[in-house]
Amino acid sequence: MTLSINDVKQVAGLAYIKISEKEAEATLAQLSGIFTLIETMQAVDTSHVEPMSHAQDLVQRLREDKVTELDQRELCQSIAPQIEGGLYLVPKVIE
Amino acid sequence: MQWEIVIGLEVHTQLSTQSKIFSGAATAYGAEPNTQACFVDLALPGVLPVLNRGAVERAIQFGLAINAKINSPSIFARKNYFYPDLPKGYQISQYEQPIVEGGSIGIQVGETEKTIRLTRAHLEEDAGKSLHEDFHGMSGIDLNRAGTPLLEIVSEPDLRSSAEAVAYAKTLHALVRWIGICDGNMQEGSFRCDANVSVRPLGHEKYGTRCEIKNLNSFRFLEKAIDFEVERQIEILEEGGSIRQETRLFDANKGETRTMRTKEDANDYRYFPDPDLLPVEIAPDWIEQLRASLPELPQARRERYITQYGLSAYDAGVLTSSREMADYFEAAAEQLPECAKLCANWIMGDISARLNKEGLDIADCPVGPAQVVRLIQRIQDGTISGKAAKTVFDGLWQGEHHQDVDAIIEARGLKQIADDNTLEKLIDEVLAANVQQVVDYRGGKEKAFNSLVGQVMKATKGKANPAQVNAMLREKLGG
Numbered sequence A: 001m002t003l004s005i006n007d008v009k010q011v012a013g014l015a016y017i018k019i020s021e022k023e024a025e026a027t028l029a030q031l032s033g034i035f036t037l038i039e040t041m042q043a044v045d046t047s048h049v050e051p052m053s054h055a056q057d058l059v060q061r062l063r064e065d066k067v068t069e070l071d072q073r074e075l076c077q078s079i080a081p082q083i084e085g086g087l088y089l090v091p092k093v094i095e
Numbered sequence B: 001m002q003w004e005i006v007i008g009l010e011v012h013t014q015l016s017t018q019s020k021i022f023s024g025a026a027t028a029y030g031a032e033p034n035t036q037a038c039f040v041d042l043a044l045p046g047v048l049p050v051l052n053r054g055a056v057e058r059a060i061q062f063g064l065a066i067n068a069k070i071n072s073p074s075i076f077a078r079k080n081y082f083y084p085d086l087p088k089g090y091q092i093s094q095y096e097q098p099i100v101e102g103g104s105i106g107i108q109v110g111e112t113e114k115t116i117r118l119t120r121a122h123l124e125e126d127a128g129k130s131l132h133e134d135f136h137g138m139s140g141i142d143l144n145r146a147g148t149p150l151l152e153i154v155s156e157p158d159l160r161s162s163a164e165a166v167a168y169a170k171t172l173h174a175l176v177r178w179i180g181i182c183d184g185n186m187q188e189g190s191f192r193c194d195a196n197v198s199v200r201p202l203g204h205e206k207y208g209t210r211c212e213i214k215n216l217n218s219f220r221f222l223e224k225a226i227d228f229e230v231e232r233q234i235e236i237l238e239e240g241g242s243i244r245q246e247t248r249l250f251d252a253n254k255g256e257t258r259t260m261r262t263k264e265d266a267n268d269y270r271y272f273p274d275p276d277l278l279p280v281e282i283a284p285d286w287i288e289q290l291r292a293s294l295p296e297l298p299q300a301r302r303e304r305y306i307t308q309y310g311l312s313a314y315d316a317g318v319l320t321s322s323r324e325m326a327d328y329f330e331a332a333a334e335q336l337p338e339c340a341k342l343c344a345n346w347i348m349g350d351i352s353a354r355l356n357k358e359g360l361d362i363a364d365c366p367v368g369p370a371q372v373v374r375l376i377q378r379i380q381d382g383t384i385s386g387k388a389a390k391t392v393f394d395g396l397w398q399g400e401h402h403q404d405v406d407a408i409i410e411a412r413g414l415k416q417i418a419d420d421n422t423l424e425k426l427i428d429e430v431l432a433a434n435v436q437q438v439v440d441y442r443g444g445k446e447k448a449f450n451s452l453v454g455q456v457m458k459a460t461k462g463k464a465n466p467a468q469v470n471a472m473l474r475e476k477l478g479g
Helices: A005-014 A021-042 A073-077 B053-065 B162-178 B219-238 B284-293 B298-309 B313-319 B323-335 B337-358 B369-380 B386-397 B405-411 B420-433 B435-442 B446-459 B466-478
Strands: A087-091 B003-014 B077-080 B090-093 B104-109 B112-125 B129-135 B138-142 B149-155 B191-201 B211-216 B246-251 B256-262
Touching: A005 A021, A087 B129, B003 B162, B003 B219, B053 B112, B053 B149, B053 B162, B053 B284, B090 B112, B104 B162, B112 B162, B162 B191, B162 B219, B162 B298, B162 B323, B191 B219, B211 B219, B211 B256, B219 B246, B219 B256, B298 B313, B298 B323, B298 B337, B313 B323, B313 B337, B323 B337, B323 B369, B337 B369, B337 B386, B369 B386, B369 B405, B386 B405, B420 B435, B420 B446, B420 B466, B435 B446, B435 B466, B446 B466
Parallel strands: B211 B246
Antiparallel strands: A087 B138, B003 B149, B003 B191, B077 B090, B104 B112, B112 B149, B129 B138, B191 B211, B246 B256
C-alpha cells in the first residue's frame, strides 16, 4: 500500500495534530517504512491461525458491581486549569 | 410512484448498575457535577479499566431474552474520536465479537404481528456531558456520566413505518424494564434512540441512501422525526434529486430534522481491540444461571393470558406492556379467573384513565388489585350496578372507609334494590301512572318499553339492576 502526503494530512486532521509541510513529509517517510514492515509480515500465510485480540493468553477478570470510589472532586480539580461550579472549563466545542 | 420506507433503530440503554462499567464510581443520576467522576473516568495517566460483572450480566440477560447468540469470547475495542467530554480520546466499545449477536423481538402494530430481527447488542461506556451555557465563551464539562454502562441495541432494517418503529421501541423499552436491566427513564436519558431512515421504490431490492437521525428521546419525537424525514427524502427523490448520506438532528421545536454532519466529514473511528482489556469468557453455566434468573417474559405472558384467561390478543398485549401492569392484572385475575375479562376491562378502562389523569404509574395506584376484585364481586353478585361501581371506585381512590368496598357501598347508599317485592311495587306504580305508554308498547312500539324502564330506574333512584327491571317489566307487560 502506498501512502500519500494527503493521507498523512488527513490522519493528522483526525487526530487534531497540526503539522507543517516539512513534518508531513518526514512523517510520510516514517509511516511508509512502517507499511513496508507490515507488508513483509502480511506475506506470511496466516489463514489457519485464529486471530487473537490480545497479546496475553488470559481472560478478563471481572469486578463486583459495587461503588468503591468516593468523591474526590476537590482533589481532581486542584490540578485543573479552569473550573466553575464544579465543571471543568474547556475551549468551546460544539458539534 | 409508491415508496417503501426502511427503518433500522439503534437504541442506547443505560444499564441499571450501581457502579460504572470500568470504574468503581457511582452512576446515580442528578449528582453534583464531577462528584461521581473518579481517576479512571477522568483518564488520568496510569489508570486501567476493570470490567463490571453487573454490566456483563445484564447484557447476557438481554441476549437470552431475545434468543440471541452470546459470544464468548467477547472483546472490547477502542472507538477513537476527540471531544472534550471523552477524556481518553476514545470510547471503549465493542466492534468485533459483540457480547450479543442476532436475536429477534415480536411487535404488534394494530392487529398485525411482526418479528423484528436484531443485528447485535454491544457494551460500551457513555461519554460525559458538555454544557455550552454562559461560561465566558467556554464549555463546562461534567464527567459524572462518563463511564456509565450502555448496551447499544441495533436492529436490522426491518421496520417499514414510523408506527412500526415506535412499536418496536416501546416493546424494547418494556422488555429492558421487564427484565430489570434498565430503568427506561427517557427524561434522564436512560433510553435513547437513533433512527436510520431511507426510502426505496416499492418492490425494489436495493436500499436507498440512508440518513441517521440522532438522539430521539421520546416515542413521539421518534415518530415525528421519521415522518418528517421520510417526507423530506421522498420530496427530494420525486424532484429528481438524490439523498446525501448524513447524520441529522431532530429539532423538537420545529418538528423537523436538519443536517448535523455529512459523510465527508464523518469520523473515521479507527476501531482496534483495546489492549487494556482481555477477552471476556462467558462460561455456559454462567449463562444457564442467568437464564434461570429471568422472569417470565412479556411474550410468554401475553400468550398465557390468551390461553389461560381467554383474553383477546389486543388486551393481552396492553396488559403486558409493563411488568407492573401485568402483575397487577395477574393478582386480580388469580382471585377471579372466571372474571378475568372484567378485571382486564377495569385495569385498561377506569384504572388507566384515572392513573393517566393523575399522572401516576400503575405501581403507584392507590387502589390495589384486592379492592378491584372485591368491587367486581359486588357487581357480579348484584349488590351494585356497573354504574354505581364507578362511584365506589372513586371512593376507593379517595381512600374512604379504609378502602373497604362494602363500607363505601353502604355509606354512599349504592346498594341495588334486589328485593323483588320492593321492585314489583315500584313497577306497578310506574305502570299505573303511564297507561298510554303501556298501550303503545302493546301496540308494538318498542320505544315505549325503553321509556318505561327509564321511569322505573328513576323511581328507584338508579339503584335497581337494569337487567332485573327489564325482565320483570317484560313479564308484567307480556302477561
